[in-house]
Amino acid sequence: MSKLFSELKLKDVSLRNRIVVSPMCQYSAEEGVPNEWHLVHLGARAIGGASLVIAEATGVTPEGRITPGCTGLWNDEQAAAWEPIVKFVKRHGAAAGIQIGHAGRKASANRPWEGDDHIPASDPRAWEPLGPSAVAFGGNLPRVPHDMSKDEIAQLQRDFVAAAKRALGAGFEWLVLHFAHGYLAQSFFSPIANKRTDEYGGSFENRARLLLETLSAVRAVWPEKYPLTIRLGVSDFNPEGQPMEESIELVKQLKAKGLDLIDVSLGFNSPDVSGVPWGPAFMAPFAQRIKEEAAIPTAVGWLITQPQQAEDIVAKGQADLVMLAHQELDDPHFPYHAAKALGVAQPHQVLPSQYAHWLKGR
Ligand SMILES: Cc1cc2nc3c(=O)[nH]c(=O)nc-3n(C[C@H](O)[C@H](O)[C@H](O)COP(=O)(O)O)c2cc1C
Numbered sequence: 001m002s003k004l005f006s007e008l009k010l011k012d013v014s015l016r017n018r019i020v021v022s023p024m025c026q027y028s029a030e031e032g033v034p035n036e037w038h039l040v041h042l043g044a045r046a047i048g049g050a051s052l053v054i055a056e057a058t059g060v061t062p063e064g065r066i067t068p069g070c071t072g073l074w075n076d077e078q079a080a081a082w083e084p085i086v087k088f089v090k091r092h093g094a095a096a097g098i099q100i101g102h103a104g105r106k107a108s109a110n111r112p113w114e115g116d117d118h119i120p121a122s123d124p125r126a127w128e129p130l131g132p133s134a135v136a137f138g139g140n141l142p143r144v145p146h147d148m149s150k151d152e153i154a155q156l157q158r159d160f161v162a163a164a165k166r167a168l169g170a171g172f173e174w175l176v177l178h179f180a181h182g183y184l185a186q187s188f189f190s191p192i193a194n195k196r197t198d199e200y201g202g203s204f205e206n207r208a209r210l211l212l213e214t215l216s217a218v219r220a221v222w223p224e225k226y227p228l229t230i231r232l233g234v235s236d237f238n239p240e241g242q243p244m245e246e247s248i249e250l251v252k253q254l255k256a257k258g259l260d261l262i263d264v265s266l267g268f269n270s271p272d273v274s275g276v277p278w279g280p281a282f283m284a285p286f287a288q289r290i291k292e293e294a295a296i297p298t299a300v301g302w303l304i305t306q307p308q309q310a311e312d313i314v315a316k317g318q319a320d321l322v323m324l325a326h327q328e329l330d331d332p333h334f335p336y337h338a339a340k341a342l343g344v345a346q347p348h349q350v351l352p353s354q355y356a357h358w359l360k361g362r
Contacts, residue, residue, distance in 0.1 A: 002342045003315040004307070004322070005350075008051070010260055010297060012225040013095050013173050015051035015321070017350075018314045019335045022301050022323035023099040023176065023231075025056045025070055027111040032059060032072025033081045042085055045328055046094035049335030049350035052321070053089050054097035055082070057178050060156070060163040063127050064102035064184070067111050068119075073100060074159065079166035086171035092352050096171065099231065100163045101178025102156060104187050105131035105145035118143045132187055132194040132201060132210075139271030153200060153210060156184070157217045164218045173226045177215060180233040182268040185211050189250065190233075190269040192240050207242070208250050212257060219258035227260040229299075233267030234286055237275035241267050244289070251294040263299040263323060264290055281309055288318035299323050307338035 008015045021042070028037040038055070046053050059065035059072040072078050082098070089096040103109075107129045108119050117140035119126040130152070131145030148156070160177070167175055179185040187193035188210040194201045200209050215230065222228050234247040251262055264287040266276065276282075280303050287300035301323030304310055310322045327334055336359075339347035348356040 002311060002339075002344050004311040004342065005339055005344050008320055010227045013227055015095055016093055017049070017051045017335060018321050019050050019310065019338065020052040020299060020321050020323050021045045021050045021054060021328050022325040023054045023056045024325050024329070025066060027067050027069035029069055029071045032062065032065065032070070032074065032078050034071050034078070034085060035081065038071070039085045039088060043088045043092070044332045046089040046092040047352055047355070048328075048332040049339070050094055050324075050328070052095045052097055052174060054099055054174070054176060055085070055172075057099050057101050057103070057183070058163070060100050060102055060159040063107060063130060064159070066103040066107060066183075067109050068125050069111055070103075073098070073163040073166045076166070079170045082167075082170035082172070090171065095174050097174030097176060098167050098172045099176040099178050100160060100167065102130070102159070102184040104182075104184030105129045105135075105137050105143070105193065106141055106182055108143065109141065116140060130184065132196055135193055135195055137182065137193075137269075137271065141271075147196070150198070150200075156210075157214050160214050161217050161221050164222050168222065168226075175218070175222055175226065175228050176263065177218065177228075177230045179211055180231040180263075180265040180267070182233070182270075185214065186233050186267060187269055190236055190241050190267055192236060192238065192267075192269040204242075204246050204249065208246075208253065211250065212253055215254050215259060216257045228258060229261040229263060230254065230259060231263040231265050233265050233269070234290065236267030236269050237277070238267070238270055238272060239275075241269060244286070248290060248293045251290055251296060255294060255296050259296065261297040261299060261320070262290060262294075263301070263321075264319070265301065279303065280305070281313060284313050284318040288316070291317070291319065297321075301325060307341040310338065311342055
């Protein structure tokens with residue numbers, strides 16, 4: 001019996017298997033409004049058999065977008081545009097999730113295929129990045145962010161809450177707070193980016209404050225019946241970043257405030273990624289450690305490309321869900337192909353009838 005193809009129920013959401021489409025920016029929105037590209041991109045992956053399709057990092061404010069092409073949820077027009085996309089995904093058996101966040105000091109960048117660097121401040125498309133401190137990320141993102149005032153921090157939390165409400169209104173049933181990859185929330189937690197001397201910087205307790213407050217505020221409006229999750233960079237793989245023990249403690253405290261699952265990822269608070277132990281499924285042991293020590297369901301991604309590899313991660317209990325990005329771009333029908341490779345009975349049933357009928361017995 002495949003564990004990868006076993007159901008998972010988290011709160012009131014039932015997932016038909018453990019394969020999740022990892023959030024992937026498409027850099028294809030205008031004014032933050034998703035369009036037919038997002039419908040086809042996310043819809044195709046729901047058709048392909050994933051159990052949960054998570055829409056890309058979506059800005060809680062215009063300044064919270066990574067690039068001018070990123071999606072948003074700071075107004076009702078954007079929420080309305082997400083609605084048909086959510087309906088389509090759900091109609092084809094996948095749960096619909098969205099990741100909301102603020103890009104912080106990495107915001108105001110060009111699309112990856114147009115440079116992946118900060119848009120020059122003089123360019124009319126650029127805006128001022130925000131951060132915990134006036135410390136630039138560096139490398140191709142050299143702009144020094146504006147260090148946020150406490151009023152701005154309070155407003156940021158209200159922006160997360162408003163975006164969560166709009167996500168709910170659009171029909172999403174799974175929410176991911178983006179606390180990873182060196183974006184704003186993550187950068188508050190990391191001593192590499194956070195040099196503040198007030199109650200939002202310095203000690204573990206202070207660096208964790210923004211993340212804990214934001215999750216609590218969102219939990220107050222996000223229904224108990226739906227999973228509230230985070231993607232957290234649990235390590236910067238850099239001696240100056242936060243130690244893994246702090247991440248585990250943070251997860252425990254977030255869990256006490258209503259966190260339902262953590263998607264275990266990397267910090268990326270510095271362009272120096274020389275310490276990252278790249279290799280197939282290299283984050284799985286980190287997910288396992290968090291699962292064991294914080295006693296919370298986990299998801300994990302990074303270099304998971306093979307059916308057996310995904311099966312083993314779930315079967316060994318390293319994670320409850322596997323997150324696929326590149327592999328899902330390469331093969332939107334990965335779940336169907338994985339079901340065949342793993343010898344799942346009736347693998348065609350992973351697909352909707354329009355396809356399943358013709359692929360029965362193949
Ligand atoms: C095109 C693309 C866009 C991405 N956008 C996001 C994003 O919006 N939010 C996020 O947390 N990670 C994002 N990522 C990272 C992926 O979700 C994933 O964690 C990473 O690619 C590692 O998984 P993989 O080895 O299966 O690709 C993106 C990756 C790709 C390839």
